[in-house]
Amino acid sequence: MVRRDKSNYIIQSVAHALDVLEEFRGEMDELGVTELSKKLKLHKNNVFRILATLQSRNYIEQNRTNDNYRLGIKCLELGQTFIHQRGLLKQAQPILSELAESSAETSYISIIRGNEVVYLDAVETTSTVRVVSRVGLHMPVHATAAGKALIAFDSEEELRRRFHSELPRFTKNTITSSEEILNVLGVVREKEYAIDQEEFEDGLCCIASPVRDYTRKVIAALSVSGPAHRLSIDRIEQSVGPEVLRCAKMLSIRLGYRE
Amino acid sequence: MVRRDKSNYIIQSVAHALDVLEEFRGEMDELGVTELSKKLKLHKNNVFRILATLQSRNYIEQNRTNDNYRLGIKCLELGQTFIHQRGLLKQAQPILSELAESSAETSYISIIRGNEVVYLDAVETTSTVRVVSRVGLHMPVHATAAGKALIAFDSEEELRRRFHSELPRFTKNTITSSEEILNVLGVVREKEYAIDQEEFEDGLCCIASPVRDYTRKVIAALSVSGPAHRLSIDRIEQSVGPEVLRCAKMLSIRLGYRE
DNA sequence: TACATATATTCTATAACATGAAAGCGTGTC
DNA sequence: GACACGCTTTCATGTTATAGAATATATGTA
Numbered sequence A, B: 001m002v003r004r005d006k007s008n009y010i011i012q013s014v015a016h017a018l019d020v021l022e023e024f025r026g027e028m029d030e031l032g033v034t035e036l037s038k039k040l041k042l043h044k045n046n047v048f049r050i051l052a053t054l055q056s057r058n059y060i061e062q063n064r065t066n067d068n069y070r071l072g073i074k075c076l077e078l079g080q081t082f083i084h085q086r087g088l089l090k091q092a093q094p095i096l097s098e099l100a101e102s103s104a105e106t107s108y109i110s111i112i113r114g115n116e117v118v119y120l121d122a123v124e125t126t127s128t129v130r131v132v133s134r135v136g137l138h139m140p141v142h143a144t145a146a147g148k149a150l151i152a153f154d155s156e157e158e159l160r161r162r163f164h165s166e167l168p169r170f171t172k173n174t175i176t177s178s179e180e181i182l183n184v185l186g187v188v189r190e191k192e193y194a195i196d197q198e199e200f201e202d203g204l205c206c207i208a209s210p211v212r213d214y215t216r217k218v219i220a221a222l223s224v225s226g227p228a229h230r231l232s233i234d235r236i237e238q239s240v241g242p243e244v245l246r247c248a249k250m251l252s253i254r255l256g257y258r259e
Numbered sequence C: 001t002a003c004a005t006a007t008a009t010t011c012t013a014t015a016a017c018a019t020g021a022a023a024g025c026g027t028g029t030c
Numbered sequence D: 001g002a003c004a005c006g007c008t009t010t011c012a013t014g015t016t017a018t019a020g021a022a023t024a025t026a027t028g029t030a
Helices: A012-025 A033-040 A044-056 A073-085 A088-103 A145-151 A156-162 A178-191 A233-254 B012-025 B033-040 B044-056 B073-103 B145-151 B156-162 B178-191 B233-254
Strands: A060-062 A069-071 A106-113 A116-123 A138-140 A194-197 A204-212 A218-227 B060-062 B069-071 B106-113 B116-123 B138-140 B194-197 B204-212 B218-227
Touching: A012 A033, A012 A044, A012 A069, A012 B012, A012 B044, A012 B073, A033 A044, A044 A060, A044 B012, A069 B073, A073 B012, A073 B069, A073 B073, A088 A106, A088 A116, A088 A218, A088 A233, A106 A145, A116 A145, A138 A145, A145 A156, A145 A178, A145 A194, A145 A204, A145 A218, A156 A178, A178 A194, A194 A233, A204 A233, A218 A233, B012 B033, B012 B044, B012 B069, B033 B044, B044 B060, B073 B106, B073 B116, B073 B218, B073 B233, B106 B145, B116 B145, B138 B145, B145 B156, B145 B178, B145 B194, B145 B204, B145 B218, B156 B178, B178 B194, B194 B233, B204 B233, B218 B233
Parallel strands: none
Antiparallel strands: A060 A069, A106 A116, A106 A218, A116 A138, A194 A204, A204 A218, B060 B069, B106 B116, B106 B218, B116 B138, B194 B204, B204 B218
């Protein structure tokens, strides 16, 4: 079906009401009927009735001393509902499942706390060889894919502040040079996903991609981890890497991110 | 005039739209047209058109994979606007009072709008020599302490975009060189408070400190202003500056800021 | 494959109601 | 007191929101 544009179905009176509501976004937090009427080219009686309707639901309230109108508490509640419903873990759940299935590895959602990655949730792989779950663990930023994805888009100043000396080693693959990690992060920024090839734990590889929200900032990392023998460079670059990136972008959109 | 109850002026179609919007408050974050139609006893076509209208303004968005609808980013923005317009002033009130008392000068809370500082509220000094209140006034960012505090933490790119040519002069002390203002802002970032020494108005000095909220961004400036003869450099650096900073930090915490 | 079901979307005509015009009321200023 | 201004109230009509039905698509089942 070729869908008609939804603008064909707009209800004019509702749109006018939204016009009124949106006038309160400006620098003036209190507005009068006449002022709104002039700004919106609506008759005063119309503005009054729209305000009365919005006021009846507490989206708008009236300052009794000067008769001006301002936003009401319902606006705050609506915003809080948005935040609640669009919460990270809730929105991540279906995407973690999808990623675990499509990659056949364990998927994770993690955040940054100081210099550590915190794994918040996971969906296990169905493969026969499993790795130990990381949920609840704190891990070093520089030696994990999730950590790299979480910080890759920080400012250069912030990154230099974070990496100014030799980094702790965990395996023979761990990157311990600040200079080298900064280079790797440049690659992460280009590819939009990060890799950990047995840098934190022998035999374990991870791929992670940044997740953003309505603030447009990286707020989490979506990642997949599995044994090195299953996660070859080929498989990472041809299949799992782009899949993690795709899922991370999907999650970002669900969290209100707009490119 | 005995005012009639405003329920006499409610616009039914707008009320229906608000009914639809409010159905998204529950645990179900995604809802379909038919479900909403049944819950609200509105015809499906009506619900569809209301959703289309709300969607055109981003109060509602549609999940493309399952055709369900959910709250859109505008709800968050509306909530944020409410917080901005109502939360700040309410939380600032007691701190303005405290600061006016401890500094024995007039305290202000102000925000930035474009290239101007807007003074939202003030608590007067109890000193015998008073200055004219600035509440409601718009003033140039570069020539006021509040303006400097509001922009000091913008990115260098943003600051260079803002200050790229000669700045307007108000007094013999006004900083008119873009290069110099950028240097001064560096000092503001170090001290976490800004000074205006008769730069906008002869005989008037101000000290301002940035106020942040849960977004971790600078959203307002807390300031003190008084006559130059009372606000010596010594007094500013030894007493009033740190006091303004302390109060600004207190207000930041009240607004949800966490270091 | 055919059929049933469910849902979002599309179309249309009419009567309901949103709009526009004007009047009323309260407050402030000269 | 006269006038200006802004919010609120009243009323009639014509615009448009509503109600009813149809359409298109996807999914599930036999």
